[in-house]
Amino acid sequence: MRESIDHLVMLKRNLASIAGGKLLSGDHRIATGHAALDEVLGGGFGRGRLHELFAETGDDAGSVTGFATMLALRAVGRRSPIFWLRTDESERLGGRLHGPGLIELGGDPDSLVVGVAPDTKALLKAAADAARCPGLSALIVECHGQCPALDLTASRRLALAAEQSGVTLFLLRLEAQPVPSAADTRWMVAAAPSQPLEAGAPGRPMFEIELLRRRAGPAGMRWRLEWNRDRLIFCDPALSGAVVPLSPSRSAPSPAGLRLSA
Amino acid sequence: MALADARARLPQLIAEDLDEAADRHWLEQLAKGSIRYTPLVALDAADGLILDITGCTHLFGGEQGLAADIEARMARLRMTVRTAFASTAGAARALARYQALPAKDEASAIRRLPVVALELDPEATQGLIRAGLKTVGDLAKLPMSTIAARFGGEAATALRHLLGEAQRPIRPLIPIAPVVAERRFAEPVARTEYALEVLGELTAEVARQMEERGEGGRRFEASFFRSDGLIRPLAVETGQPTRDCAMVIRLMNERIEGLSDPIDPGFGFDLIRLSVPVVETLAVTQLRLEGGAVKEAEVAALIDRLSTRLGRNRIRRLAAQDTHIPEQMQLELPAVETSRPVADWPEAVPGEPPLRPLHLFDPPQPIEVMAGVPDGPPHRFRWRRKLHDIKRFEGPERIASEWWKRRDGAIDKPGLTRDYYRVEDVRGRRFWVFRHGLFGEKPKPQWYLHGLFA
Numbered sequence: 001m002r003e004s005i006d007h008l009v010m011l012k013r014n015l016a017s018i019a020g021g022k023l024l025s026g027d028h029r030i031a032t033g034h035a036a037l038d039e040v041l042g043g044g045f046g047r048g049r050l051h052e053l054f055a056e057t058g059d060d061a062g063s064v065t066g067f068a069t070m071l072a073l074r075a076v077g078r079r080s081p082i083f084w085l086r087t088d089e090s091e092r093l094g095g096r097l098h099g100p101g102l103i104e105l106g107g108d109p110d111s112l113v114v115g116v117a118p119d120t121k122a123l124l125k126a127a128a129d130a131a132r133c134p135g136l137s138a139l140i141v142e143c144h145g146q147c148p149a150l151d152l153t154a155s156r157r158l159a160l161a162a163e164q165s166g167v168t169l170f171l172l173r174l175e176a177q178p179v180p181s182a183a184d185t186r187w188m189v190a191a192a193p194s195q196p197l198e199a200g201a202p203g204r205p206m207f208e209i210e211l212l213r214r215r216a217g218p219a220g221m222r223w224r225l226e227w228n229r230d231r232l233i234f235c236d237p238a239l240s241g242a243v244v245p246l247s248p249s250r251s252a253p254s255p256a257g258l259r260l261s262a
Numbered sequence: 263m264a265l266a267d268a269r270a271r272l273p274q275l276i277a278e279d280l281d282e283a284a285d286r287h288w289l290e291q292l293a294k295g296s297i298r299y300t301p302l303v304a305l306d307a308a309d310g311l312i313l314d315i316t317g318c319t320h321l322f323g324g325e326q327g328l329a330a331d332i333e334a335r336m337a338r339l340r341m342t343v344r345t346a347f348a349s350t351a352g353a354a355r356a357l358a359r360y361q362a363l364p365a366k367d368e369a370s371a372i373r374r375l376p377v378v379a380l381e382l383d384p385e386a387t388q389g390l391i392r393a394g395l396k397t398v399g400d401l402a403k404l405p406m407s408t409i410a411a412r413f414g415g416e417a418a419t420a421l422r423h424l425l426g427e428a429q430r431p432i433r434p435l436i437p438i439a440p441v442v443a444e445r446r447f448a449e450p451v452a453r454t455e456y457a458l459e460v461l462g463e464l465t466a467e468v469a470r471q472m473e474e475r476g477e478g479g480r481r482f483e484a485s486f487f488r489s490d491g492l493i494r495p496l497a498v499e500t501g502q503p504t505r506d507c508a509m510v511i512r513l514m515n516e517r518i519e520g521l522s523d524p525i526d527p528g529f530g531f532d533l534i535r536l537s538v539p540v541v542e543t544l545a546v547t548q549l550r551l552e553g554g555a556v557k558e559a560e561v562a563a564l565i566d567r568l569s570t571r572l573g574r575n576r577i578r579r580l581a582a583q584d585t586h587i588p589e590q591m592q593l594e595l596p597a598v599e600t601s602r603p604v605a606d607w608p609e610a611v612p613g614e615p616p617l618r619p620l621h622l623f624d625p626p627q628p629i630e631v632m633a634g635v636p637d638g639p640p641h642r643f644r645w646r647r648k649l650h651d652i653k654r655f656e657g658p659e660r661i662a663s664e665w666w667k668r669r670d671g672a673i674d675k676p677g678l679t680r681d682y683y684r685v686e687d688v689r690g691r692r693f694w695v696f697r698h699g700l701f702g703e704k705p706k707p708q709w710y711l712h713g714l715f716a
Contacts, residue, residue, distance in 0.1 A: 066716020095621035104616035135560030191690035201656035
């Protein structure tokens with residue numbers, strides 16, 4: 001019995017070493033600028049990894065795409081090419097990508113390439129090709145709906161391609177429930193009330209993000225992030241002066257509530 | 263003869279309505295098929311083709327051999343053809359259409375043609391016949407000045423065209439590509455794999471030609487000529503000029519994979535041609551050590567591949583437009599086209615939150631809005647059957663219509679003005695909504711949701 005447990009531990013360790021790939025050092029991570037978040041992630045989002053971003057509700061689509069754009073800008077800077085793949089359905093439901101709006105987030109529309117696939121199958125094929133292209137730095141793939149085609153195998157393929165080429169891939173899942181996937185991290189993103197400006201005007205983009213799953217560490221934490229367009233950085237709204245009330249249902253999780261990645 | 267007369271003589275006559283579009287389409291098909299004889303093929307009116315066969319006849323054993331080949335192929339398609347050869351396109355055309363009896367040489371054949379062959383308007387032709395001039399030869403005996411004075415300048419010009427004294431250029435259906443390579447087969451090739459292998463060799467050949475000229479291709483067109491006259495075209499485009507064989511082949515394979523019906527050799531291909539209609543200067547480059555150029559080339563190659571597979575309009579870049587109407591501020595252009603409009607993007611104001619949304623709906627989506635005062639900001643709105651209570655707002659930002667661009671526009675009757683509001687609901691989602699029309703302009707203005715902020 002004892003022996004078999006030892007075997008099990010060894011097997012698990014072997015599996016982890018195969019599945020986990022290379023460990024990432026600090027310069028292979030995209031620091032968000034939010035100190036608490038970067039500390040938990042060990043320096044930031046992994047470069048050359050697949051990150052899945054879910055929208056909490058259908059109306060949070062704008063927040064998820066905005067958050068992904070900001071992460072891509074953190075990853076590559078203002079001028080490097082960003083490749084954005086979506087489907088006809090996302091164009092219809094989510095509206096077209098608007099160049100002036102990208103400028104307002106700190107990006108450069110001239111460095112954006114938008115690909116619109118007719119369906120999810122073509123989208124995934126194009127995404128696999130783009131993920132294999134080492135010339136790209138950031139790739140955003142926008143999926144609408146549950147997408148049965150995007151199963152564990154498909155996400156594994158994307159993750160491997162991203163790992164080999166060094167492309168950081170953000171997979172946006174709108175109107176979808178999390179299913180097992182090969183993503184490095186998985187997030188639930190929702191809009192959060194912004195800090196009002198004078199006369200009660202809406203302020204800078206604010207998000208509430210929850211780390212649903214992570215390959216190498218605990219998950220289940222929540223953060224509030226504010227995007228500073230001028231410095232191209234995320235910051236902690238609590239540090240910038242305002243008090244953010246946390247509702248009881250959204251309190252920070254206790255250690256017992258932490259989920260270990262499966 | 264009227265249809266009734268014809269029916270009286272032949273009761274089992276089948277009458278079909280004239281379908282000009284179908285006839286034209288068929289003629290174009292025949293013209294494309296005739297490219298096997300010469301690259302210069304022009305359409306002529308409703309039912310003719312003009313082929314410039316200068317220097318092409320020896321491939322078919324002279325003019326007679328070429329005519330026999332055309333007649334045999336057309337007979338297989340159940341087409342009746344009349345062929346004629348002449349030193350000018352105009353003369354050949356007239357001989358094919360109006361020649362009644364064979365003549366010993368071209369000059370005498372033209373002189374024997376009736377004056378109808380000049381294709382003047384009916385009154386002018388009638389005038390020539392009344393003057394006793396029955397054939398082109400009769401007319402040619404008169405001095406040109408007399409013809410011009412009596413029957414008009416057009417008659418003189420038409421005669422000069424027929425006699426070969428003046429040239430009228432033909433307009434080829436397919437402009438000649440600057441770089442072409444082709445392979446003819448003694449026996450038709452029925453295997454697609456072999457045909458594609460030959461295409462690979464042709465690619466290497468055009469790449470060599472382009473290297474000598476210091477150019478690279480932007481568009482590559484392969485044509486597979488089937489022995490039954492059909493042509494299967496296959497074209498790929500690249501964003502940057504290239505002469506990289508492997509890349510062109512990869513794009514071709516991509517295009518073949520994406521075809522809804524695979525390439526069908528039928529009874530076999532007897533000619534495969536690869537032409538490069540669009541070339542641009544491409545100097546020999548040295549790889550940069552730091553790899554910047556390599557990265558750009560990789561992205562360009564990716565754009566080419568995806569444009570080939572999904573269609574050139576599906577991979578896009580954004581280009582700025584000089585206007586303040588939000589949905590017209592950007593153009594989405596195919597990323598394989600490198601030319602861009604010159605307008606600059608607007609700059610963001612430092613310190614301000616985003617004033618324009620990342621997603622824009624075009625057309626804007628109608629919403630139901632409750633506002634405190636008729637001309638005031640919205641309190642709550644319903645979009646896609648969900649109610650949003652507005653907590654914060656900023657506005658209005660007033661955007662007037664561009665009355666100077668409207669056809670019936672005038673400064674005293676401009677179009678509807680839009681009042682834009684940046685709003686945030688209780689959960690923190692930020693929207694861009696507008697009221698279409700001021701209350702003075704319209705009794706009950708409609709509200710729209712135009713964009714989503716991050």
